[in-house]
Amino acid sequence: MKSLLSSFFIVISSLISNLYLIQYCDALDNGLGRVPSMGWNSWNKFACDINEKLIRETADALVSTGLRDLGYKYLNLDDCWQKSRTFRGDIVPDKNKFPSGMKALADYIHERGLLFGVYSSAGFWTCQRRPGSLWREDNDAQQYAEWDVDYLKYDNCYNLSIESETRYTWMRDALNKTDRPIIYSICNWGEEDSWVWGPKVANSWRTTGDINDVYQVDKKQDPRKCDPCGMLEILDATVGIEDYSSPGGFNDLDMLEVGNGGMTHEEYKTHFSLWAALKSPLLIGCDVRNLTAQTKEILTNNEIIAVNQDPLGKSAKLVLRKEGNYDIWAGKLSDDEDGLQQSVAVLFNRKDTPQSITLPFALLAPFFGKPKTDEKHNALIILDIRDLWLKKDLGIRIEEITTDEIPPHGVVVLKTTLVMWENYEKDRWSKTHGNIAKNKKELLLHSSRFSRNRHHRVKGVIME
16 A cells, blocks of 8 residues: 555656646746855754744844844754644644744844745655645745745655655745745755756755764765764765856755754864855854854854855865865955955864864965976965954965964965966976075065055064
């Protein structure tokens, strides 16, 4: 009997899929998500234990802590807010948990300068067996619009084995038919290569299974198939798919665990830094009513947030990995106010012991539009460096920079501003410049004059 029912559902699903695909062919065009979403989500800390009092207090805390003003504007309910459906198919919120209803809750949130998000699943039920939205897309999307919802997280449970792109496209089209701008975040756990088709369907797409509040779950598992996933597995699963992110749609590395207690302070800084540089949505997952000083320090670092919210929308990429030792991730940023090119570099210590890491500037060539150096070519590269965690200008450096010792599983995040990049053939380099070490002081002074003449924002000159 179960086999017959399953076959019946698959046949019906296929027919409905074809009808939908005939009717709707357009890509996502909601004008939203030009930078990654920032806000708060209830699941990581509270799971199903949510109610109206908690959500209202969270809204107040996002304002009083200053998080809203830093960009954390979406307040999103995850699973368990809904209870059932009416006879005509409308969703019924859990009245014991949300006695005032969704519209009143949305009004409360909007009055505080925040935006309101809800959750459903592209399946018959949600993951916690509440009513899902499969085949109810138009009805549910219209209800969300009537409640003034601003964000939909759309999960993947009980999906009847219908192709992901098809199911998620149905809800995309339903949302587009409303008059309400609603960020569309799909959560199909990275199945069926969501990053390939996600950009035409949603504003963000999950790339792996659910995050857990741990640094690493199992070093032997395939990161792309992790379930559960630690922070490290999700990071490693992102290698090779970074370029699918761009303004309008971003890889979603899952919600932040910062502040929930399962990782060290340095690991949380790494988690936040890499999620920011990789242009993942930054959705806080801890109790913002009771932030520790350390948690607040991480979540409110405006210079790391600025990397995430950079309007260019370019994800950092893995540019160097010394297996089991360290990573260097780097990406292009918007030009500064003087038109000078900028990039970001995240130096990540994967070891269980402290170590220094050297950033060779030649690794940044693609982000400054420069050819790579090779056995026949060299480059004179001068950059102005700022440490985004120390919030300190490190000055002008030539060729490379070596960090102080980085704690185990910790990071240094550097914003680099291009002062000079001159490529030479190696034999010409030796004839014209000789040993660069002998000319370092002269080159530094030259770069300083060059910067002032070109109105570059250079804070100082450091001689090693």
